[in-house]
Amino acid sequence: MKNRLTKNPVIISAIIMLAITFTGCSSSKNIATGSTWEVAKTTSLSELTIADGALIKTPEGYSLTMTVNSVKKPLIAGSYKGDIVITVTK
Numbered sequence: 001m002k003n004r005l006t007k008n009p010v011i012i013s014a015i016i017m018l019a020i021t022f023t024g025c026s027s028s029k030n031i032a033t034g035s036t037w038e039v040a041k042t043t044s045l046s047e048l049t050i051a052d053g054a055l056i057k058t059p060e061g062y063s064l065t066m067t068v069n070s071v072k073k074p075l076i077a078g079s080y081k082g083d084i085v086i087t088v089t090k
Helices: 002-007 009-022
Strands: 028-031 036-038 043-050 055-057 063-068 071-073 078-089
Touching: none
Parallel strands: 028 043, 036 055
Antiparallel strands: 043 078, 063 071, 063 078
16 A cells, blocks of 8 residues: 555645645734844745734834734734734835
8 A cells, every 4th residue: 555655646735735724724923022023025824923012023124914714913912813914025
């Protein structure tokens, strides 16, 4: 059975596609009080917690925008769940 699975490119491709599809689907980020998270590239999350006193920043010359379920939100302390996208722009 093992040889049949490893020799069948359709099965191997399906396994790889499923692994890629579900990788990062449950990504979360927790930014603790007093800590800083520098976001260098656009990032997608399913959960984000920003504690009071936590800082989110970008490299100099860039700005951040956060959307949750396609709705623009301010990057302030709180807990967010859903389709979270933090976009980095120049």
